[in-house]
Amino acid sequence: xxxxxxxxxxxxxxxxxxxxxxxxxxxxxxxxxxxxLGILNMALISAIMALGVNLQWGFAGxxxxxxxxxxxxxxxxxxxxxxxxxxxxxxxxxWNIMIGLAMGAATIIAAVMAQxxxxxxxxxxxxxxxxxxGGFFLYRAVxxxxxxxxxxxxxxxxxxxxxxxxxxxxxxxxxxIFAAGAAWVIGKTALGLRSDYLAIATxxxxxxxxxxxxxxxxxxxxxxNVIGIPRPAPVVPYxxxxxxxxxxxxxxxxxxLDPVLASTLxxxxxxxxxxxxxxxxxxxxxxxxxxSPWGRMMRAIRDNEVSAEAMGKDVKGRHxxxxxxxxxxxxxxxxxxxxxxxxxxxxxxxxxRFTFLIWVMVIVGGSGNNFGAxxxxxxxxxxxxxxxxxxxxxxxxxxxxxxxxxxxxxxLLDSVAHMRLLTMGLVLLLVLRxxxxxxxxxx
Amino acid sequence: xxxLNGIVVFAxxxxxxxxxxxxxxxxGALGVTLIYGIxxxxxxxxxxxxxxxxxITILVTWGLQSAGISxxxxxxxxxxxxVGIAVTGLLVLGTDRAVxxxxxxxxxxxxxxxxxxxxxxxxxxxxxxxxxxxxDIVFAxxxxxxITAARFKELTGLDEGLAIRTTQALTLMTAAIAVALxxxxxxxxxxxKSMRAFSDNEDLALLSGINPERVVAVTWLIVAxxxxxxxxxxxxxxxxxxxxxxxxxxxxxAAAIVGGLGNPLGxxxxxxxxxxxxxxxxxxxxxxxxxxxxxxxxPDSLVQLLSTDYKxxxxxxxxxxxxxxKPTGLFKGQSV
Numbered sequence: 001x002x003x004x005x006x007x008x009x010x011x012x013x014x015x016x017x018x019x020x021x022x023x024x025x026x027x028x029x030x031x032x033x034x035x036x037l038g039i040l041n042m043a044l045i046s047a048i049m050a051l052g053v054n055l056q057w058g059f060a061g062x063x064x065x066x067x068x069x070x071x072x073x074x075x076x077x078x079x080x081x082x083x084x085x086x087x088x089x090x091x092x093x094x095w096n097i098m099i100g101l102a103m104g105a106a107t108i109i110a111a112v113m114a115q116x117x118x119x120x121x122x123x124x125x126x127x128x129x130x131x132x133x134g135g136f137f138l139y140r141a142v143x144x145x146x147x148x149x150x151x152x153x154x155x156x157x158x159x160x161x162x163x164x165x166x167x168x169x170x171x172x173x174x175x176x177i178f179a180a181g182a183a184w185v186i187g188k189t190a191l192g193l194r195s196d197y198l199a200i201a202t203x204x205x206x207x208x209x210x211x212x213x214x215x216x217x218x219x220x221x222x223x224x225n226v227i228g229i230p231r232p233a234p235v236v237p238y239x240x241x242x243x244x245x246x247x248x249x250x251x252x253x254x255x256x257l258d259p260v261l262a263s264t265l266x267x268x269x270x271x272x273x274x275x276x277x278x279x280x281x282x283x284x285x286x287x288x289x290x291x292s293p294w295g296r297m298m299r300a301i302r303d304n305e306v307s308a309e310a311m312g313k314d315v316k317g318r319h320x321x322x323x324x325x326x327x328x329x330x331x332x333x334x335x336x337x338x339x340x341x342x343x344x345x346x347x348x349x350x351x352x353r354f355t356f357l358i359w360v361m362v363i364v365g366g367s368g369n370n371f372g373a374x375x376x377x378x379x380x381x382x383x384x385x386x387x388x389x390x391x392x393x394x395x396x397x398x399x400x401x402x403x404x405x406x407x408x409x410x411x412l413l414d415s416v417a418h419m420r421l422l423t424m425g426l427v428l429l430l431v432l433r434x435x436x437x438x439x440x441x442x443x
Numbered sequence: 444x445x446x447l448n449g450i451v452v453f454a455x456x457x458x459x460x461x462x463x464x465x466x467x468x469x470x471g472a473l474g475v476t477l478i479y480g481i482x483x484x485x486x487x488x489x490x491x492x493x494x495x496x497x498x499i500t501i502l503v504t505w506g507l508q509s510a511g512i513s514x515x516x517x518x519x520x521x522x523x524x525x526v527g528i529a530v531t532g533l534l535v536l537g538t539d540r541a542v543x544x545x546x547x548x549x550x551x552x553x554x555x556x557x558x559x560x561x562x563x564x565x566x567x568x569x570x571x572x573x574x575x576x577x578x579d580i581v582f583a584x585x586x587x588x589x590i591t592a593a594r595f596k597e598l599t600g601l602d603e604g605l606a607i608r609t610t611q612a613l614t615l616m617t618a619a620i621a622v623a624l625x626x627x628x629x630x631x632x633x634x635x636k637s638m639r640a641f642s643d644n645e646d647l648a649l650l651s652g653i654n655p656e657r658v659v660a661v662t663w664l665i666v667a668x669x670x671x672x673x674x675x676x677x678x679x680x681x682x683x684x685x686x687x688x689x690x691x692x693x694x695x696x697a698a699a700i701v702g703g704l705g706n707p708l709g710x711x712x713x714x715x716x717x718x719x720x721x722x723x724x725x726x727x728x729x730x731x732x733x734x735x736x737x738x739x740x741x742p743d744s745l746v747q748l749l750s751t752d753y754k755x756x757x758x759x760x761x762x763x764x765x766x767x768x769k770p771t772g773l774f775k776g777q778s779v
Contacts (some may be wrong), residue, residue, distance in 0.1 A: 063554055065561075096702035127616050136748075195554050195765055196485040204759035207693060215752050352568070352689075363558065425565025429542060432559055440762055 028393040037268035044275035047377035052329030058368035061302040068354035069209035074175030074334025081171035083163035096146025105136025150218040179331025213346035227343040239263040323412030366438025391416040448735030451603040461722040463611040466618035469714025470673035472698035480705035482644040484556035491567035494688035496671025500527030516586035532667040548667040580683040697758040701774025
């Protein structure tokens with residue numbers, strides 16, 4: 001009885017939090033539907049990321065802490081698909097860059113082939129080294145002029161190759177494909193190794209992906225950021241267009257809303273519906289996968305690799321498969337997030353926010369249970385945003401008796417901003433200790 | 444003469460900074476490797492433990508400075524370091540008691556301990572930010588240089604100068620002392636020997652009457668000392684910023700794994716391998732090659748293999764290469 005009531009009760013508590021944030025100003029709530037819907041939209045995206053991580057950790061026991069990298073790759077896809085191409089960039093150096101990159105890839109493939117096919121010995125080492133070093137300089141010789149030419153084109157506003165000018169919705173699956181590609185490379189190299197080596201490898205690759213995004217200006221303008229990524233028109237209109245539309249203004253007035261507020265709410269709702277649709281599709285797929293023979297096999301491998309292998313299961317192959325799938329989901333979420341923001345800012349990707357926070361969501365929600373991961377994402381993201389107002393509210397009660405302008409009071413009020421990490425760590429440790437299976441445990 | 448000038452430029456911009464950075468990484472990697480050897484998990488909170496030790500040291504340094512106490516030509520932070528180590532020791536013993544011990548008693552899987560250490564990482568990071576904020580803090584004082592570039596030129600009559608900063612010399616000396624002490628402890632003392640026995644074979648060590656809780660506590664104290672020292676040296680050499688210390692985790696892990704996790708000697712070697720290759724690959728070789736190559740071959744470009752922002756990529760690539768070809772690291776480490 002209790003177990004069957006647990007999920008609906010938890011869901012209604014989380015829903016109540018969002019409703020309170022939108023409707024009242026008591027305690028620490030802001031009473032703004034804009035804020036509530038804003039948190040909800042990011043929570044939907046986080047829930048998708050949590051689904052991806054749950055696939056890897058909950059189903060297969062793979063410890064991936066490079067989520068940030070896959071999310072950023074999805075963001076890159078949004079830029080490359082939806083931004084208009086930069087005029088003259090392809091003619092100036094785009095092809096040079098493409099040929100250079102192809103040569104770089106060919107170098108690595110040739111080195112791998114040499115490793116595989118030459119007999120072990122000094123010759124193999126020499127050939128591999130010669131291929132790598134020669135290939136590297138050749139690659140730089142072709143790539144660099146192209147990069148310089150592209151980055152010289154109007155660097156203040158473009159200076160990159162630009163995108164394909166296609167609808168941004170197309171970028172969502174493409175973001176998944178980008179992340180899947182990266183996951184394939186990492187999985188091929190690191191999945192055979194021990195579990196904490198996979199952790200270090202994914203942590204490293206995520207940092208490298210961010211470094212590439214920050215430095216390769218020809219790709220997505222680096223730290224100069226790409227702004228003005230188009231919205232998924234007709235589904236999500238622009239606020240100014242809505243405010244200029246007399247029909248919309250009239251219907252807003254019908255609800256007693258002023259047109260500016262109504263237009264922002266409308267846009268957020270439209271995004272929210274889109275994201276909910278994606279989340280529901282992915283959740284449905286993940287549930288189907290979990291209950292299929294494939295899902296049972298994955299859990300069997302997770303629980304006992306040795307016996308699963310003895311039963312003839314291809315452990316390494318299955319691990320690679322689920323690692324790619326989970327990463328692809330994170331890539332989709334990344335593309336959605338960049339679409340929502342309308343900009344790609346490589347400087348804003350922080351591992352604490354995009355990797356470790358997602359882990360907290362999955363573990364708090366209940367690893368191995370898709371609904372748990374989604375619920376955890378809503379709850380933890382709400383907490384992540386609200387820790388600051390809650391902390392401020394608490395601190396102002398604590399410091400109420402102190403004199404204004406006293407050193408301790410100022411320091412306490414200033415340090416509220418740092419309470420997020422503390423709270424998240426505490427929540428993670430408490431859940432791991434007292435309820436290690438999470439809010440909605442795996443069945 | 445040109446050749447000598449080239450060597451001086453190389454030493455000034457690659458070798459000396461690389462050595463200092465390598466010593467800092469080695470101290471950090473020693474901490475990671477000891478935890479791995481004794482407690483058998485990868486401690487993700489290590490970077491933030493370093494940051495915590497440095498934070499306390501900075502606070503004490505400020506206190507000493509405002510009291511008018513200084514350490515002559517040496518940085519005041521060295522006087523404050525023992526306090527930093529002591530407080531960090533209390534912190535790690537406290538976390539062990541409150542957090543890790545529960546999972547040790549339960550014999551939880553290593554990966555659970557890694558996740559737990561992620562939680563500790565969040566909290567330690569939060570505490571550091573709470574105490575000292577997120578700003579960049581420079582806390583080095585005292586004499587800046589052991590030898591300045593101008594003085595070196597005057598002494599040797601070369602065109603190029605070699606400047607050695609106090610912090611660089613200090614880093615190497617402190618690291619050498621710390622490592623010597625550690626190895627003396629591990630090899631000569633009874634407690635050290637029991638630690639090594641525990642690391643080699645836990646069951647056998649327990650059978651021969653070694654108290655595991657004591658071994659674990661001693662390990663945490665040593666790790667706290669190493670972490671605080673590494674953090675303070677890094678902060679003196681560069682500057683202190685909470686987020687940078689978190690990012691140091693990657694090269695530190697790379698160093699520990701490249702050397703062979705659980706092997707202290709390997710951690711030191713790994714630290715230098717990672718640091719020197721990071722500096723070498725991201726340095727613009729134009730000036731050195733200008734001296735070493737004949738005039739008609741002198742390069743026009745910067746001859747920088749990778750931009751400095753890719754230094755993570757360097758430590759990471761070395762890590763992957765070593766793992767693919769020698770999964771237990773350069774020196775034989777443990778594998779679980």
